[in-house]
Amino acid sequence: MDVLTLAMWIGTAIFLIFSFAKDKGKTKQALKMAFGMGKGMLGSILSIIFLIGLILTVFPPENIAEFVGKQSVLLATVIAAAFGAITLIPAFIAFPLVGTLVHAGVGIVPSVAFLTTLTMVGIVTFPLEKREFGLKFTAVRNGLSFLFAIIIALVMGVIV
């Protein structure tokens, strides 16, 4: 276990001890909630992980990096953003995945675009959002999020 993960475990443990000292009942409730959330998501998380394992074997990260490198930055970024918009990968799997891809040589700009649309734009959740907020709100919010994801990515390409 690396230092940062260890620090997170220790920090969370301290937070948990303080929380217990202050309100035992509420803390127990929070733990139950955490456990419930994890259990509810475990099945879909595991199937997504096994799918990623399969894809990375058929298309090794080095080949993906080589392929992305051949495209123009803008095209690669738009495609990466589109991938992020249609897929539903939990963020804590997305970070190690993008980490693998960046280390294999995939550019920062498409990676950032993918990460940002992954969480902010939801094609799968679009009907749900439309029902709650109406078509106009949903279309404008998702459209602008997609556009700004690309802008964020391009600006990061300039800075980093």
Next chain:
Amino acid sequence: MKVIRKAKENLFILLIAAAYIAMFIINQNMGIASIKNSFYYIKEMIMIMPVIFVLTALLDLWVPKEKIMKYLGKEAKVKGVVLSLALGSISAGPIYAAFPLCVMLHKKGASVRNLVIILSAWAVIKVPMLLNELKFLGFEFMAIRWVLTVIAIVVFSWITAKIVKDDDLPQLKANQSGPSINKSACMGCSLCTKNYPELFEIQNKKASLKEISEEIDQEKLMKAVNSCPVKAISISADEN
């Protein structure tokens, strides 16, 4: 809807199992490599997932959401923006879990701009997730992406408010009497069943109401409503 979703979930798992079997028949070495690749992510997941869920639940518990919500009206300008960002960043659950909460806030007077900020912050600016990003992509990457994302959210929420007006959002229909559960928001955390086991139960990973003959215990019901991390339980008397 529930049946279809369950079938879809299982279909996904079945398809992946089938793909693995096909892989092992065609090329055994690649099948083994796929499982090895998967185990790297499973290992990372086991190390980080418990912390992220516990941390998220603790933040959700200790940050006073009700106080923050009071200041989200149309008048609150800078304060509204900051508080909306804060509310989104500390809350638990995926983005669709924020939908019912935002609908409720809009009913109470929160502006379109603040709704967009809450939804976007809910999606991308999560404290436990930032720590995860820091681990895999480094401090510089995480910090710059965070700053740019906050700026982007502030800007495009302003644009959205120029295009979308309050009237564009659907008006709320009157509900039938008694408590109801927004199943698309429910994460199946089962807190309501613990607070009021006589009324709530978990079916297919979602909370649902039991048929009960006796009078509803309002105190227990309120406890269940308030404990719900995604505010998926509503009571019709409160709607009007």
